[in-house]
Amino acid sequence: MKKFILTLTLLFSITCFTNAQNNYPQGYFRNPLNIPMQLAANFGELRTDHFHMGLDIRTQARENLPVHAAADGYVSRVKIEKYGYGHAIYITHPNGYTTLYGHLNSFYPALEKYLRDKQYKDQSWEQDFELPANLFPVTKGQFIANSGNTGGSQGPHLHFEIRDTKTGNNLNPLLFGMPLTDHIAPIVYGLYWYDRRYSAYTVSPQSLSIIKKNGIYTTTTPVVRVGSPIISLGVRMQDMNNASSFKFGVYHAALYVDDVLQFEFKLNDFLYPTSRYVNASMDYKRWVVNKQGIQYLSLLPGNKLSVFSPLDSDGNISLNDDQTHKIKIVLSDEKKNTTTISFSLKYDEALQKDYSIPADAFICDTNSANNIKTDNASISFDSNAFYDALPLRVFETASAYSKQVSPTIHIGDYTIPVHNDYNVMVKAAALTGNQKNKVVMELKSGSSATVKKGVWQGSWMLSSFNELGNVRLLIDEVPPVVTPISWKDGSTFISQKTLTVKCVDDVSRIASFTATLEDGSWLMFAKKSDYFTYTFDEHCPAGKHTLTITAMDVAGNAIVETYNFTKQ
Ligand SMILES: [Zn+2]
Known part of the structure; x- marks a missing residue:
């Protein structure tokens, strides 16, 4: 066991205590915004499931503030995702560090054009690609992007990280002499x-x-x-x-x-x-x-x-x-x-006060695997699942909900953290082959629900989760619903810059979303929560158009909606 922990320590702790803060170059990185630096969050702040890995720099509650390269270097990676960073740029610097800028709205023209060409070529809004050093070099202070609120952001701000390029280790930017006056103790x-x-x-x-x-x-x-x-x-x-x-x-x-x-x-x-x-x-x-x-x-x-x-x-x-x-x-x-x-x-x-442990609890040990079985479920946690010994209550209850095709399996609750994904197998009620294809596994953990397709092993469905809560099998035979936002079939777009639809599913979530015009050409929609937005560009010239939207949920139910509109 000691050896095991030692190995992990070597793997994980690259340089924590030897990396004295004075070793970092002071003032090498400038404030990426042209306004005095104000933070909304610092490095290491508590979040559910992660420490905050950079600085959240305030943007005066506005979007589209110019963002500047913190130092000389080159754009080495671009990432576009619905959650997380949203639109993000990585800049690699010659001194061994990489900076990251997240929740951006758009990039500087040359990079934006490169990205959009690639998105249309790949027919994918989501992107994550690396770039060679000679393609997009930048100088310190160069305009690189417009700030925004994209991805998993709750309000306009710039997320800024400094990483060790070689190890990928996230470093505390405030150890690099950022322009921030601080005379206040904790x-x-x-x-x-x-x-x-x-x-x-x-x-x-x-x-x-x-x-x-x-x-x-x-x-x-x-x-x-x-x-x-x-x-x-x-x-x-x-x-x-x-x-x-x-x-x-x-x-x-x-x-x-x-x-x-x-x-x-x-x-x-x-x-x-x-x-x-x-x-x-x-x-x-x-x-x-x-x-x-x-x-x-x-x-x-x-x-x-x-x-x-x-x-x-x-x-x-x-x-x-x-x-x-x-x-x-x-x-x-x-x-x-x-x-x-x-x-x-x-x-x-x-x-001295004694605490009681529920008599029906399974005692899960730390640093060893734990397997728990009930009549209709089998749950396996690996040796990294729990941080401390855990009296875990696991039991089943029946449900009359018409879409539910298994008992509800109660696996602890949302107040207990689990580190690694754990496997759950749940036995389904008798189902036809067609019905089996439409079954998903749902985990309800507090107010959040996660739905996964799972894999059938006979009449048991196997899936995995990284939160505790109530697990059940649901049959989903209803496709997603697409709703135009602030426009309708037959609308004419004159001054509007965008076209937005909302797309939701009753049981699960949207697994795929595609939009095409009358000639079959793919149209790029950006994604944020339940909303899908097209920004008018050369891919939709002036004139009458037919827009076809195809959306599919996790269970595989698809909807195809067709709308006519005119672009002026
Ligand atoms: Zn952040």
Whole structure:
């Protein structure tokens, strides 16, 4: 096991603690916008399923602000996707770094033309391609794109990343001397302890009341008595800078017990594949239920993230004596503005409180595979699935819903994180061959639903998910519905720049969407959530046209809609 962890550490932790912030070139990268830099999010901020991997730079709540190359280099990659970055440009620089600009609306004319030609040639709006160094060289400050709100963006902004070109490691841009004044130290909103005799998924956080005295946070009771001989701590905290009133994630935290460093993290860099360990680095339940980010000052057994210091200690605090123990927590930002929390802890057996574990729960171990079977389901988790021992409740309930063709399989719930995809096999009710072709597997996790086609193995359907919740088989025999937005069959487009349709499915989601004109020529529609938008260009000249839209859902039900319109 030790060897296993060591290998992972080598794989994941490229240079975290040796990569001293001073080694990065200072001022090499300029602000990619021509307005004073204000952030909406910093590097390492908590998100569900990932740390924020760059800076979100504010664009005055507007789109189409000019975006400039942060330094000399060449456009090395272009990505167009419905979610994630939306429209994105990667620029590779001669000094070993690559910058990324996301949620863009459009690129500078030469690159935009290259992209659109390729999209029409491939008949695909989605793109992800690399470019050689000689094709689109750029100089520092050159106009490269218009900012926007494309992809998984909730409002206009520029997402900006700096990566190590060789390793692909995402680096903290604020360690490169970005033009941002910051004299404000991190702020503490809450301090909590966890009873570590139990799994993190059994206990609830116990809040410690804190006050700020002479610039130092301390507990309202000088010596806090806790009812467990082994505990861990969690902090709710945020950072600020002088450019705006926005609040951000905290760069660095260190925990000292009796003046000995027990635990530390520094958000210098992440590799994308490890970013999901954010779910192990905070109180996940508090995050998804209350939107409160309590960050652990301890390492759960299944957390293999590299940003944590390679100390022998996992940050759990042993209080198994009569002594009072001195606790100091130091928080700091990239500019070394520092906040201290200082207090004392003592174990008091009389305060001990026991937690009960549901009698029907399966106890899933960390770092080993777990297989669970019920009458109509078989679920297998691999050894990286869980961050801590987990009492998992799995049971079945019947449903009268007419489209449901299996029991509902309850696999824990949305408040428990799972790291790797797990496999689920669900047994279907008796179905004809035709019906079987229209069955999908649905996972409901909290308010979100994921629908997958799955693979039949006899009367069992196999699929996989990366969230816990309720799984069932549904029969979907209804195709998607296409609705024109602000126009109708027979409309004339005069000054409108775009043509938009909404396309949704009742059970699953849209698996494919194609639009063609009367001569069969393909028309490119950009995608964002349920909306598909064509921007008028040379591919639709003035005159009368017939537009044919074909949309298919995950189950394979297709709809073909035809509309007539005139373009003036
Ligand atoms: Zn972002």
